[in-house]
Structures are given as C-alpha cells and as structure tokens.
Amino acid sequence: MNREAAEKRGRSAETIACWWLRLRGWRILARRARVPGGEVDIIARRGRTLAFVEVKARATEQAAAMSLDPWRIRRVVVAAERLAPRFQKPGDDIRIDAIYVVPGRLPRHAPNIWQG
Template sequence: MNRRAEAERRGRRAETLAAWWLRLKGWSILGRRVRARRGEIDLVARRGRTLAFIEVKQRASDEAAAIALDAYRLRRVAAAADELAPRFARPGDDVRIDAIYFVPGRLPRHLANIWMG
C-alpha cells in the first residue's frame, strides 16, 4: 500500500475512533466527511444545544499533533463549517469548531472551540 493510501486508512480509522469517543461522551454524530465547496469537515456532532464541526488529527507525537492544524487548515475548516452550518444548526445553537487529536499510547484529546474567527 502506498503512503497516501496508508495515510487515508489511518485517517478514516482515527475518525471512526473519534466518533465512538464522542458518542461515549454523550454526542450524536450527524455527519462524517461532510463535503462543502470550501473544504471538508471530518465530523459534525451535536450534544444538547452545542453543534460542533470537528477536525480529527492522528499524529505520532504530541509535538506533531500540536502543529497538525495550522492557521491555513483551520481557516479552511472554518470556511467549510460556515457554509455547512445552515444545514445542521438549529435556532439558539452554540456553533463551534473543535479538534480531536490522537497520539499513540494516550487517550484522545478533545479541544473545544478552537476557532475564534
């Protein structure tokens, strides 16, 4: 399997794990790999009045995870979330962008509201 295909496989696995992690925390998964003109959202999830557009990253180390979602990628996620919000949001919802990081040997790290644009 080539490197690109292997990375794709690992990414899908991390998204599946993130979806299960969120379900265990009381979230409902509304969409996976939701496409918009301006990008793609890994997971769309809801818990109560909170709607979260979630970017999932799996990296080999804490250092690699810390730089996995740079300003450019975050702007693309925010643009896609802005485009998709009308499809998923309800009146009065708190809409935010989250990230979930996976590093071997650690529990998933869920960072809430990472975009303040």
C-alpha cells in the same frame, strides 16, 4: 507514508474520535462532510452545541496540534460556515473543535479551537 496508508490512518482516527464523542454524549450528525472550499471530519451535537470537529492523528499530541495550521483551520471554518445552515437549530452554539489521536493514549478533545 504513502497516500493510501495515510488515508487509512485518517479514517481509523476519525472512527476512534466518533466513538470518543459518543461515549461523552455527543450525537454524530455527519462524517467527512465536503463542500467547495473545505471539509469537516465530523459534525456532532450535544444539547445546544453544534461542533465541527477536525481530527488529527500523529505520533505525538504536540505534532497533532501543530498540524492544525491556519490554512487547515481556515478550510474547516469555510466548510462549517457553508454546512451550518443544514444542521443548525435556533439557539445553537456553534464551534470548531479538534480531536487529537495519538498511539497508546486516549484521544484528546480540544473544544473551541477557533475564535472568529
């Protein structure tokens, strides 16, 4: 797949993930937040939980989960650490989540994928 098609698929998956989160009571605070050293696809809040969400679109859920290798997770963690002061409120629980978008299936939200 060429870069342009991959970019389009990624943006589409992020839009699906945002709607999925909204339907479950999350408020989207930011999309594609970039800082030196990393990027977060979605920053969302529900109550006192602030989630930095990585979205993966693949042909299968297993392929999506496998695409979150330690290097990619580390980039999300670095970005979350640098972005948290902008979005964090006192008493918040902060976590790194993933949403897997697979054709023909509902998205799967995997909470708290990183234990640091």
